[in-house]
Amino acid sequence: MLEWPVERCDPFTLSDAASRYLLRCQAVARADAGHVWPILDAAFREYGLPRFFRSDNGAPFASVGAGGLSPLSVKLVQAGVTPERIQPGRPQENGRHERMHLTLSRDCADPPARSLRAQALRFEAFRKLYNEERPHEALGQTPPAAHYAPSPRRYSGRLCPPDYPPEALVRQVKRSGEIKWRGRYVYVSQTLAGQPIGVEQTDEALWRVTYGPVELGQLRPQGGLERPRRSRTRAPGPSQNQTSGD
Structure with missing residues (x-):
């Protein structure tokens, strides 16, 4: 299982x-x-x-x-x-x-x-x-x-950053927990410091932010990360x- x-x-x-x-x-x-x-x-x-x-x-x-x-x-x-x-x-x-x-x-x-x-x-x-x-x-x-x-699914003991599809923009999270996006710094999470996150456009003005399979939120046009009400990676x-x- x-x-x-x-x-x-x-x-x-x-x-x-x-x-x-x-x-x-x-x-x-x-x-x-x-x-x-x-x-x-x-x-x-x-x-x-x-x-x-x-x-x-x-x-x-x-x-x-x-x-x-x-x-x-x-x-x-x-x-x-x-x-x-x-x-x-x-x-x-x-x-x-x-x-x-x-x-x-x-x-x-x-x-x-x-x-x-x-x-x-x-x-x-x-x-x-x-x-x-x-x-x-x-x-x-x-x-x-x-x-x-x-x-x-065998486990080698290696921990690797997640991969992202070719269309995703990849940003590295800084020690402060921020990423640089369109000339400004946007706070995401200090837990992800040093990790790559994916940014994919979902609408003309909206970009979905993920860490591997986990949705982190949407980048708002006016700046800042809008987190979903409830983070879910799959149905219960x-x-x-x-x-x-x-």
Whole structure:
């Protein structure tokens, strides 16, 4: 499956959206990019790259900046994965992953183990049971392992800036978070400092600004970036090639 859902908590969990296969269930000291990215990197090396990565709207997966991009989601784009986020206040859009978390909390944290090591062992035992033995009604009373297959998209470990079509104008984001556009500086995002963004004309006076598959907004004729009300890279709903994290 090539879309994965994600959730912020202790533990950090990562699951395949179609098969419900639990790829990672690890305790983290802090749910920030520095602690979460190594887990994602290891999962991508083991299971291949999903096409989409679904999460909620909180750190480290998202920010209030242009496109909702955070340092972690920029790395996802550089790895070749499209970040997508549920609508605020709509956890049901990541419902399969949320239901898994309820089961995890009941089985592993009520009460919690006496030590971090013991809790980590409990998490891994849960992952094995959940994947290989526990039946799921939506899967015909079979476990996720009977349905899961790794992604055919292999991961080299390299992070590369996104490519743009020939018709796009490419601008480099300065350390200040600005780009130079028609003789003036326009602020985009400091999260993208040093990164190339694409600018494509959509109307006689409007230009669409993107970072890879993520829309950042429209350049207005009078100057400035007009951000969309809601950044979305694709329609909601679990699919093949989607991973969820939390």
